[in-house]
Amino acid sequence: MALPTTSSSAFLSYNLPIKAYGAQFKAFALQKSDKKAENTRKIAMTEDQKRRNLLGKEFEGKNHLPRVEEEANDGHRNTSDERITNSHSISDSPASATRSAVLKACSVTSGILLALGLLIREAAHIASVEGWLNLDSSSELSFGLEIWHIQLVFSIVVLVSSCRYMLLKIWPEFAESSEAANQKVLGSLQPLDYLLVAILPGISEEFLFRGAILPLLGLNWKSSLVVGAIFGGLHLDGSRKYSFAIWASLVGFIYGMATIVSSSIIVPMACHSLNNLVGGIIWRSASSSENKD
Known part of the structure; x- marks a missing residue:
């Protein structure tokens, strides 16, 4: 009784679908990995942008602080100048005994x-x-x-x-x-x-x-x-x-x-x-x- 033989064509007929499914799975896995990497990159970029914005605000605040202090000093100097001017005006006017x-x-x-x-x-x-x-x-x-x-x-x-x-x-x-x-x-x-x-x-x-x-x-x-x-x-x-x-x-x-x-x-x-x-x-x-x- 002759044993059944497995021809190369039959093997290929079973093996091709398996390879196709493996390729599809690999492609899907790669796609998932790419999306995950993209999301990670976006998150990293978002965090980096937040840090940059925060640093930028701090820098602007530091630059603005001397300006505020300078304006305050200018206001103080103006007030002092006005007081000095008023005092000179008062001193210049004749005072009654x-x-x-x-x-x-x-x-x-x-x-x-x-x-x-x-x-x-x-x-x-x-x-x-x-x-x-x-x-x-x-x-x-x-x-x-x-x-x-x-x-x-x-x-x-x-x-x-x-x-x-x-x-x-x-x-x-x-x-x-x-x-x-x-x-x-x-x-x-x-x-x-x-x-x-x-x-x-x-x-x-x-x-x-x-x-x-x-x-x-x-x-x-x-x-x-x-x-x-x-x-x-x-x-x-x-x-x-x-x-x-x-x-x-x-x-x-x-x-x-x-x-x-x-x-x-x-x-x-x-x-x-x-x-x-x-x-x-x-x-x-x-x-x-x-x-x-």
């Missing part, structure tokens, strides 16, 4: 000037009696007041006040100096205080300069000019400039001539006090009008 300080200074200074004037007059009288000087100031000038003295006082007050008003309009430096002095002395005073700060200096200063010093140099226009220059020079201070000193020298010369003409110390005292009062009233009125505007 307190009312009590002004009244105290006026009273004390006037007392000192009166005492000094009395001392000079007494020394001149003793020197005249002893024969050291031919001029006795206590006898050359009196404290009398006649009718025509009143007319002289009125005329001088009108003259000085008118000249001062015109100079305030045409001489900026004088106007600035006068404003600074008035603001410093008169800014904190009450209306009735103006009488005190007008009369006390008027009496004490004239008693010293025109009632004591002028007679020692001689009752003439040259001596009046010298005493006026001394009087004006002593009016120089931080708020009053040379323009004010020149004006005070001129006014001092006028008061000296009034003293010589009248032979009375009361005349320059009255002129000085009234001019102080008129000037103070005009300044207060002008300041009140500016504040209302």
Whole structure:
């Protein structure tokens, strides 16, 4: 009995499907592997992009931080500059002394000037009696007041006040100096205080300069000019400039001539006090009008 034989064609008929299925499986496996690799690559790219974005934000934040700090510093510098500017503006503007300080200074200074004037007059009288000087100031000038003295006082007050008003309009430096002095002395005073700060200096200063010093140099226009220059020079201070000193020298010369003409110390005292009062009233009125505007 012959055994069945397996032909090569039959083997191939069974083997070909198996190989085909193996190839398909391998192809499927490779496809799955490729997809997995692609997904892994995409995930890796996504993670890498996230890291890059995060690093980019941190970098921008670091770059932005100095800018914010710089802007903050600029704001601080601007605020500081504004404060400095405001402080300069405040410091530049004339500050008023307190009312009590002004009244105290006026009273004390006037007392000192009166005492000094009395001392000079007494020394001149003793020197005249002893024969050291031919001029006795206590006898050359009196404290009398006649009718025509009143007319002289009125005329001088009108003259000085008118000249001062015109100079305030045409001489900026004088106007600035006068404003600074008035603001410093008169800014904190009450209306009735103006009488005190007008009369006390008027009496004490004239008693010293025109009632004591002028007679020692001689009752003439040259001596009046010298005493006026001394009087004006002593009016120089931080708020009053040379323009004010020149004006005070001129006014001092006028008061000296009034003293010589009248032979009375009361005349320059009255002129000085009234001019102080008129000037103070005009300044207060002008300041009140500016504040209302």
